[in-house]
Structures are given as structure tokens and as C-alpha cells.
Amino acid sequence: MTVGEYHSYGAPKGTAKAAQRIGGSAETARPIGFYRGVGPRGYQRSDQSIYEAVNEHLMIDDELDARGIQVHVQSGLVTLDGRVSSRYERRLADVLASGVRGVKQVANKLRVQPSPR
Numbered sequence: 461m462t463v464g465e466y467h468s469y470g471a472p473k474g475t476a477k478a479a480q481r482i483g484g485s486a487e488t489a490r491p492i493g494f495y496r497g498v499g500p501r502g503y504q505r506s507d508q509s510i511y512e513a514v515n516e517h518l519m520i521d522d523e524l525d526a527r528g529i530q531v532h533v534q535s536g537l538v539t540l541d542g543r544v545s546s547r548y549e550r551r552l553a554d555v556l557a558s559g560v561r562g563v564k565q566v567a568n569k570l571r572v573q574p575s576p577r
Contacts, residue, residue: 497561505562507533514538514563517556524552529570531557536564545575 511533518526528543538557544550554568 504536507535510536510538510560510562513560514557517560518553521552521556524549524556526553529553536562537567538563538565539567539569541569543571543573545573547572 511531514531514533515526518524518529518531525545530541532539532541538560540553540557544553550568550570550572553570554566557563557566557568
């Protein structure tokens with residue numbers, strides 16, 4: 461997204477109002493959310509925080525049985541170990557872990573072992 465692009469129909473009006481409140485103009489205003497995800501220089505999310513977030517993402521997904529998954533985090537590298545019942549669950553666990561802010565890479569060592577019917 462570049463300056464002048466907006467997320468929604470109402471964003472241009474909201475951006476102009478916000479700019480006027482602080483003495484700027486709509487032409488120089490950035491869209492709402494322009495700096496989302498941009499942290500202070502040198503900030504790095506802790507491994508413990510990443511660990512908790514990855515586990516939370518795996519736990520709340522309706523399509524993934526995460527009972528057989530173990531999560532390890534070291535320096536932003538997430539390793540998924542254990543067993544899942546399908547290739548879909550293996551890929552889903554990888555996608556969910558990759559989507560956590562602060563994760564640099566995911567090593568997916570999950571093995572597929574279909575559950576007995």
C-alpha cells in the first residue's frame with residue numbers, strides 16, 4: 461500500500477478528519493493503519509511469546525487436531541514435531557505457525573499417521 465491508497469470506503473474521510481485534528485491536511489495524511497506491524501528499531505519478539513502464539517493458533521483452529529503436535533522455538537525458528545492424521549493437517553499447521561508475527565522460519569517435522577477408523 462502506498463500513500464493515497466485506502467483500506468475501505470470510509471477511510472479517506474476518516475484520514476482527512478484525523479489530519480485536520482492535528483493540524484495537517486488530507487493531502488499529506490497517511491491512510492489509517494499505514495504503520496501497522498512496523499515496530500521500534502531492533503525489536504524482536506521473544507521466543508516465549510512466539511511459542512505461546514503458535515500454540516494458541518494451533519489450538520483454536522477448527523480443522524486441526526493439535527493434540528499430537530509439539531512446538532519448539534529458538535531464535536524465531538519454529539519446529540513442529542509429532543504426528544497428525546493427514547497431509548492437509550500437516551500443511552495447515554505449517555501455515556498457522558508461519559502466520560505468527562515474529563516467526564522467521566518453520567521447520568515442519570510432522571509425520572502423517574492416519575487415525576484408525
